[in-house]
Amino acid sequence: MKKILKILAVILVLAFVTIQFYRPNRANPPVIQAETLEATAAVPENVAQILTRSCNDCHSNKTVYPWYSNVSPFSWLLADHINEGRRELNFSVWNTYTAKKKRHKYDEICEQVTNGEMPHNQYLWLHRDAQLSADDVKILCDWAETEKAKIRDEG
């Protein structure tokens, strides 16, 4: 029995070491200024701070990777989250969205933070400062509404 446990432990360690060779690509895609949120929307300092602190790791091409992103299998989970987050909403390519999509995303931003669905819970375990206060939620919602109204005016 002891021997089997030992063998199992060795296999586990070997497996862990082996998967370290399989790391996802962490290079951030380039940020093209004309494609960004800032290129088309007014982003006041207080809004920018919230987005940087709580959203941009998953919703921009300016991800700051934590140390554990070097360790598989966490690296895979992380890469998955970031890819999915960027696919849904990427402030670095915001200006490539149609007017209709921008309006919809502004609604979604307020909805997601009001319902406490964003930022993700798992993210908050390791990024406590990303937690939004009631003030933060209001700032984001007011901002989203103002910017959304501007798009409507553009026709």
Ligand code: HEC
């Ligand atoms: C840890 C990564 C992560 C962080 C941090 C994060 N998100 Fe997300 N977000 C995702 C993922 C993944 C999805 C897509 C699937 C889902 O809803 O889980 C998503 C989906 C969304 C959507 C839905 C888009 C749609 O049209 O349905 C919005 C809006 C959104 N996030 C806004 C935010 C905002 C605002 C913040 C900051 C306050 C934020 N997210 C922080 C990962 C993240």
